[in-house]
Amino acid sequence: IAENKNTALLNLLEDLHYADVAEIIEELDTKEAIYLIKLLDSDVTSEVIAELDEDDREKILKRLSSKEIAEEIEELDTDDATDIIAELSEEQKKEVISHIEDEEHAKDIIELLRYDEDTAGGLMAKELVKVNENWNVLTCVKEMRKQAEEVTRVHSIYVVDDNDILKGRLSLKDLLTTSTKTAIKDVLIKKVDAVNVNDKAEDVARIMQKYDLEAIPVVDELGRLVGRITIDDIVDVIKEEAEKDYQLAAGITQDVEADDSIWKLTKARLPWLLIGMFGGLGAASIINGFQGAFLKFPVLLIFIPLIQATAGNVGVQSSAIVVQALANNTMKGEMANRIFKEFLLGLINGLVIASVVILISHFAFHTSFLISITVCVALITVIIMAALIGTFIPVFLEKQGIDPAVATGPFITTSNDVFGILIYFMIAKMILGF
Amino acid sequence: IAENKNTALLNLLEDLHYADVAEIIEELDTKEAIYLIKLLDSDVTSEVIAELDEDDREKILKRLSSKEIAEEIEELDTDDATDIIAELSEEQKKEVISHIEDEEHAKDIIELLRYDEDTAGGLMAKELVKVNENWNVLTCVKEMRKQAEEVTRVHSIYVVDDNDILKGRLSLKDLLTTSTKTAIKDVLIKKVDAVNVNDKAEDVARIMQKYDLEAIPVVDELGRLVGRITIDDIVDVIKEEAEKDYQLAAGITQDVEADDSIWKLTKARLPWLLIGMFGGLGAASIINGFQGAFLKFPVLLIFIPLIQATAGNVGVQSSAIVVQALANNTMKGEMANRIFKEFLLGLINGLVIASVVILISHFAFHTSFLISITVCVALITVIIMAALIGTFIPVFLEKQGIDPAVATGPFITTSNDVFGILIYFMIAKMILGF
Numbered sequence: 118i119a120e121n122k123n124t125a126l127l128n129l130l131e132d133l134h135y136a137d138v139a140e141i142i143e144e145l146d147t148k149e150a151i152y153l154i155k156l157l158d159s160d161v162t163s164e165v166i167a168e169l170d171e172d173d174r175e176k177i178l179k180r181l182s183s184k185e186i187a188e189e190i191e192e193l194d195t196d197d198a199t200d201i202i203a204e205l206s207e208e209q210k211k212e213v214i215s216h217i218e219d220e221e222h223a224k225d226i227i228e229l230l231r232y233d234e235d236t237a238g239g240l241m242a243k244e245l246v247k248v249n250e251n252w253n254v255l256t257c258v259k260e261m262r263k264q265a266e267e268v269t270r271v272h273s274i275y276v277v278d279d280n281d282i283l284k285g286r287l288s289l290k291d292l293l294t295t296s297t298k299t300a301i302k303d304v305l306i307k308k309v310d311a312v313n314v315n316d317k318a319e320d321v322a323r324i325m326q327k328y329d330l331e332a333i334p335v336v337d338e339l340g341r342l343v344g345r346i347t348i349d350d351i352v353d354v355i356k357e358e359a360e361k362d363y364q365l366a367a368g369i370t371q372d373v374e375a376d377d378s379i380w381k382l383t384k385a386r387l388p389w390l391l392i393g394m395f396g397g398l399g400a401a402s403i404i405n406g407f408q409g410a411f412l413k414f415p416v417l418l419i420f421i422p423l424i425q426a427t428a429g430n431v432g433v434q435s436s437a438i439v440v441q442a443l444a445n446n447t448m449k450g451e452m453a454n455r456i457f458k459e460f461l462l463g464l465i466n467g468l469v470i471a472s473v474v475i476l477i478s479h480f481a482f483h484t485s486f487l488i489s490i491t492v493c494v495a496l497i498t499v500i501i502m503a504a505l506i507g508t509f510i511p512v513f514l515e516k517q518g519i520d521p522a523v524a525t526g527p528f529i530t531t532s533n534d535v536f537g538i539l540i541y542f543m544i545a546k547m548i549l550g551f
Numbered sequence: 552i553a554e555n556k557n558t559a560l561l562n563l564l565e566d567l568h569y570a571d572v573a574e575i576i577e578e579l580d581t582k583e584a585i586y587l588i589k590l591l592d593s594d595v596t597s598e599v600i601a602e603l604d605e606d607d608r609e610k611i612l613k614r615l616s617s618k619e620i621a622e623e624i625e626e627l628d629t630d631d632a633t634d635i636i637a638e639l640s641e642e643q644k645k646e647v648i649s650h651i652e653d654e655e656h657a658k659d660i661i662e663l664l665r666y667d668e669d670t671a672g673g674l675m676a677k678e679l680v681k682v683n684e685n686w687n688v689l690t691c692v693k694e695m696r697k698q699a700e701e702v703t704r705v706h707s708i709y710v711v712d713d714n715d716i717l718k719g720r721l722s723l724k725d726l727l728t729t730s731t732k733t734a735i736k737d738v739l740i741k742k743v744d745a746v747n748v749n750d751k752a753e754d755v756a757r758i759m760q761k762y763d764l765e766a767i768p769v770v771d772e773l774g775r776l777v778g779r780i781t782i783d784d785i786v787d788v789i790k791e792e793a794e795k796d797y798q799l800a801a802g803i804t805q806d807v808e809a810d811d812s813i814w815k816l817t818k819a820r821l822p823w824l825l826i827g828m829f830g831g832l833g834a835a836s837i838i839n840g841f842q843g844a845f846l847k848f849p850v851l852l853i854f855i856p857l858i859q860a861t862a863g864n865v866g867v868q869s870s871a872i873v874v875q876a877l878a879n880n881t882m883k884g885e886m887a888n889r890i891f892k893e894f895l896l897g898l899i900n901g902l903v904i905a906s907v908v909i910l911i912s913h914f915a916f917h918t919s920f921l922i923s924i925t926v927c928v929a930l931i932t933v934i935i936m937a938a939l940i941g942t943f944i945p946v947f948l949e950k951q952g953i954d955p956a957v958a959t960g961p962f963i964t965t966s967n968d969v970f971g972i973l974i975y976f977m978i979a980k981m982i983l984g985f
Contacts, residue, residue, distance in 0.1 A: 132742075136761045308566075326790075327570045329783045331765060348782050349763040355786065356760075359793030360875060366800055367871030367959065368864055375876035375889070379896055386868050387900055390934075393864040394904050397857025398911055404853040405916055411852065415845065418852050419838040423831025425856055426968055429863070430802055430827040430961050434820050437801030441794060442809035455809070462813055466821055470828050477832055482839055500824075525801065527864050534860055 127156065135161055139168035147176045154181075163192035167201060172377075175204065183209060187216030195222065196242035196350065199229040229344075237321050238314035240354070241335045241344030247275045248301055250284050255297040257287075273345075275334050276305045281341040283334055285309050311336045314343060321346060322354045323446065361522070362444070366437065368393075368527035389527045396531030400425070400538045407542045410551045416484060417545055420492050421538060427470065427496060428503045428537030429530040435459060435507025436525045443511060443521050455508060463504035467497035491548045495541040502540060503533045561590065569595055573602035581610045588615075597626035601635060606811075609638065617643060621650030629656065630676035630784065633663040663778075671755050672748035674788070675769045675778030681709045682735055684718050689731040691721075707779075709768050710739045715775040717768055719743050745770050748777060755780060756788045757880065795956070796878070800871065802827075802961035823961045830965030834859070834972045841976045844983070850918060851979055854926050855972065861904065861930060862937045862971030863964040869893060869941025870959045877945060877955050889942060897938035901931035925982045929975040936974060937967045 130138055130153075138157075142150045142165060154162045154177065166174060166189055178186060178201075186205075190198045190213060202210055210230075217223040225243040232238025246264045248257045261274060274287040285305035295304055311334045312321050325333055325348060335344040361372065368389035373382055404411070404421070411418050442448040471493040478484045478492065507529055511521035545551075564572055564587075572591075576584045576599060588596045588611065600608060600623055612620055612635075620639075624632045624647060636644055644664075651657040659677040666672025680698045682691045695708060708721040719739035729738055745768045746755050759767055759782060769778040795806065802823035807816055838845065838855070845852050876882040905927040912918045912926065941963055945955035 134762055136763075310568075326783075326786055328568055329570075331782065348765065348786070349760075352760055352782070352786060352789065355789055356793070359790070359797070363793070363797055363800065363875065364871060366797065367867045369868055369871060373872065374881060375872050376881065379892060379899070382872075382896055383899055386865075386896070387903060389868070390861060390864055390900055390904055391907070393860045394857065394908060397854070397860045398908065398915070400856035400860075401853040401912070402915060404856070408849075412849065415842075415849075418845065418855075419835040420831070421852075421855050422834035422838070422859055422968055422972060423828065425859060426827045426831045426834075426863075426965060427824065429860075429964065430824055431820075433801045433960070434803055434823070437798060437803060438807065438809050438816075441797065447808060447810065458813060462816055462820075465813070465817055466824055469821060470824060473825070474828065474832065478835070481832070481836060526867070530863065531860060534856055538856060 130157065135164035136168050139165045142177075143170060143173050147180065150177055151180050159188050160192050163189040167193055167197040171204065174201070178205070183212035184216045186213045187218075190226070191217055191219060191222065194242045194244050195225045195229055195344075196240065198222070199226050200234075202226060203230060203234065232314060235318045236314065237312045237316040237318065237335050237346060238344070240318055240321065240350050241314070241346045243344050245275060245334070245342075245345040246273075247277050247342060248287065250276050250278050250300075250302045250305060252301050253297065254292060254295055254299050254301065254304070257301055258292065258297075273332055273334070275309075275342055275345075276301055277342050280339075283309065283311055283336050283340060283342040286334075309334065312346070313338070318354050319358060322351045322358070325351050326355075358444075362440070365520075365522040366433075366440075366525040393527050393531050396535050399535045403535065403539050403542065407546070410542060410545060410549070413551050414488065414545070414549060416482065416488055417491070417542075419482065420478075420495075421541070423474065423492075424495060424499055424537050424541045425534045428499045428533040431463065431466070431500050431503040432507040432529040432533035433525060435504045436511050436521075436529050439508050439511040440521050440525055443515050452512070456505065459504040459508045460501055463501035464497065466504075467500035470500070471496045487549060491545045494548065495544045498544060499537045499540050502536060506533060506536065560587075564591065569598035570602050573599045576611075577604060577607050581614065584611055585614050593622050594626050597623040601627055601631040605638065608635070612639070617646035618650045620647045621652075624660070625651055625653060625656065628676045628678050629659045629663055630674065632656070633660050634668075636660060637664060637668065666748060669752045670748065671746045671750040671752065671769050671780060672778070674752055674755065674784050675748070675780045677778050679709060679768070679776075679779040680707075681711050681776060682721065684710050684712050684734075684736045684739060686735050687731065688726060688729055688733050688735065688738070691735055692726065692731075707766055707768070709743075709776055709779075710735055711776050714773075717743065717745055717770050717774060717776040720768075743768065746780070747772070752788050753792060756785045756792070759785050760789075792878075796874065796959075799954075799956040800867075800874075800959040827961050827965050830968050833969045837969070837973050837976065841980070844976060844979060848922065848979070848983060850916065850922055851925070851976075853916065854912075854929075855975070857908065857926075858929060858933055858971050858975045859968045862933045862967040865897065865900070865934050865937035866941040866963040866967035867959060869938045870945050870955075870963050873942050873945040874955050874959055877949050886946070890939065893938040893942045894935055897935035898931065900938075901934035904934070905930045921983060925979045928982065929978045932978060933971045933974050936970060940967060940970065 138161065142153060145153065150173075154165070157165070166177065169177070190201065193201070202213060205213060214223050214226065217226070229238070229241070229243070246261055248260055252260070274292070276284045276287060278284050285307045286309045287301070287305055291304045310324065310328055310330060312324060314335055314337050321333065324330070325346070330348070332345050332347045334342055335346060337343050357372075364370075364372070369385045370388060373385045404418075439448075474496060475489050475493055479489060484492070510529065511524045514524050515521045572595065576587060579587065584607075588599070591599070600611065603611070624635065627635070636647060639647060648657050648660065651660070663672070663675070663677070680695055682694055686694070708726070710718045710721060712718050719741045720743045721735070721739055725738045744758065744762055744764060746758060748769055748771050755767065758764070759780070765782045767780050768776055769780060771777050791806075798804075798806070803819045804822060807819045838852075873882075908930060909923050909927055913923060918926070944963065945958045948958050949955045
């Protein structure tokens with residue numbers, strides 16, 4: 118496509134949304150992408166660059182000079198601008214910032230760079246409409262008009278006092294219907310939810326979801342209004358959070374995509390496979406330790422996969438429910454009750470599965486009565502144990518300040534595999550007495 | 552608490568957000584909850600009831616008369632009202648609707664009840680601000696004021712023609728800055744994203760996310776404006792989607808929470824455990840079929856857990872990546888390339904794991920050279936097979952119109968367990984020749 122027909126190309130791209138242009142650029146190779154970006158206006162390309170995948174953006178920014186990057190940055194809201202600058206090297210950061218012409222913008226970006234990206238400060242933008250409580254409606258409307266030019270979408274009008282401390286918010290309706298001389302003090306709505314700059318991104322997401330907010334003001338330790346977070350950023354947080362948990366449950370450490378390089382995929386996947394491998398070797402040495410048993414009762418061995426699979430599945434189920442409850446803050450009631458419930462649940466599932474297994478194995482493998490009893494008791498015990506381990510570990514990790522989501526997936530499967538096989542042989546020893 | 556001090560209670564609850572009141576009510580027993588709800592104003596309680604957990608809401612609505620429910624419904628936006636009514640029995644639905652005094656509201660609800668809850672129609676609300684393209688700015692502003700009273704938050708002003716066909720949208724800024732006599736036709740913005748009533752909720756979520764929209768108009772087959780969807784409903788869709796996928800990956804069928812009844816939890820979990828059980832029995836019969844082998848080379852058996860765990864883990868990893876790519880629509884490139892990549896990835900992981908296993912088992916279990924080779928070749932083959940199966944199955948299911956998320960978790964683990972063990976013994980047979 119990109120073979121010189123500039124005007125035709127421009128016409129084609131003009132009507133597209135920047136998110137669509139970004140998708141097109143991700144399909145092109147870097148050279149073509151750069152060509153396109155230089156062709157388009159910086160008010161379009163800045164949004165396109167903000168929309169790109171991190172890897173693709175890195176490639177493109179490498180080919181642009183600091184001055185060109187600064188021009189793109191200039192067009193963006195402070196939150197997106199900061200996200201992009203944060204990805205650059207320390208040296209380039211300074212250079213790009215020095216090329217930003219609007220000093221106010223540069224100052225805001227420098228301030229935002231200070232915050233951790235997983236906090237409210239890291240999510241917020243400086244663009245907002247704020248008015249002083251001592252103004253009257255007329256001054257206020259004038260000021261708002263001026264401020265609104267720099268703000269893409271006005272979500273709320275925030276009211277502050279002389280010290281910039283957040284006092285409340287204004288409704289557009291009230292503003293339009295009251296006399297122009299009324300003091301802002303008298304029309305402001307005092308009830309306004311706000312978050313602290315240091316609040317965790319997840320907590321901000323939870324609050325905005327709970328109260329169905331489309332924007333939330335951010336205040337510092339002194340209660341001064343320092344920024345605002347909009348719901349579209351929160352949607353991204355929620356998605357990322359969910360994807361991370363999903364990948365952890367599947368045994369993938371880093372945020373990877375199907376299209377990433379083999380090296381990156383290996384780095385994300387191999388560590389978990391090694392955990393599983395050590396578990397497997399652990400199980401091997403347990404079985405090896407009971408050599409006497411399986412030479413005497415070889416039929417015991419054919420049930421190993423069954424015991425192992427069941428232990429793994431039950432563990433994953435229990436831990437997933439607890440991890441979700443912890444993430445949604447819906448974990449209520451006493452730990453003792455929960456444990457008792459899991460116990461009962463394990464007992465029911467165990468009894469059902471054990472009875473089916475006994476029937477089938479009697480006909481299919483002609484197992485003796487004692488062997489059947491062994492498998493049965495082992496299955497029930499293993500299911501209960503796995504359910505309890507699956508419930509207990511995430512709660513324990515959460516208390517230790519570790520993300521409980523790591524407890525699901527290969528981690529819980531592996532430990533339950535090893536435990537399950539150990540329990541199986543110990544019960545076999547007790548019942549069959551070898 | 553709820554022991555008669557009505558005024559004190561009212562004072563206490565007055566300042567709380569309805570989402571907080573809902574949380575309090577979820578902690579109370581049904582009797583106390585009803586008491587509180589009857590105490591509060593219906594404009595608060597309606598929001599509280601909409602916010603409640605489905606189970607809790609069911610309990611409370613059972614104790615209210617159809618007329619009382621209708622009063623609550625009357626206060627809600629059409630989308631929330633419809634969601635609540637949809638949960639009632641057919642008989643009660645009719646009764647409640649007949650008690651709604653505002654006929655317009657009742658008609659809207661009846662219309663919305665027709666749509667599947669997983670479509671744009673099921674998500675949308677009828678409350679929106681729309682103006683005719685043939686009006687001038689003055690008429691428009693007057694009409695808007697009237698309409699805005701019924702709409703809690705104005706996201707966009709939509710422009711329709713005489714046949715109610717969506718023509719574009721208005722920006723508040725343009726409206727305020729142009730002369731009152733200008734025709735709407737001349738100021739409207741023609742570029743407006745819209746979805747069809749029958750579009751899937753997931754697709755609506757994807758569009759709104761991609762274009763960072765806070766509200767989107769919904770049109771019918773003829774292009775007529777029938778409703779609008781706001782981002783807060785989309786946040787719920789995204790969360791539910793993510794939770795469903797997570798639970799499916801963990802082998803939990805229904806949407807359950809840690810606090811659900813044992814019966815509900817068993818129903819959600821047992822079916823997957825039974826799948827795992829049949830897999831385990833399948834593996835048992837494979838091992839049983841190779842009895843000659845394991846009597847001759849009993850050491851082969853100690854590696855069963857290792858083979859099984861590795862096959863399961865690799866399968867879950869591969870399928871999780873594909874399932875996420877499918878969900879995010881980031882699946883690009885040829886299937887053949889993807890297969891080749893998984894093959895290479897499996898080969899690398901397999902070589903690493905096999906070398907570690909060979910070393911450890913040589914020292915720990917004194918395995919012979921042939922046995923080591925067997926385990927090694929089997930591991931590499933199993934890893935590659937598991938990676939390919941994990942990649943292929945979700946793509947296949949998606950093509951068949953089945954949610955690929957069911958392919959992760961116990962389903963893939965179980966099939967890989969059985970396959971893995973079969974491959975292991977077949978390779979052992981080839982190398983050791985029993």
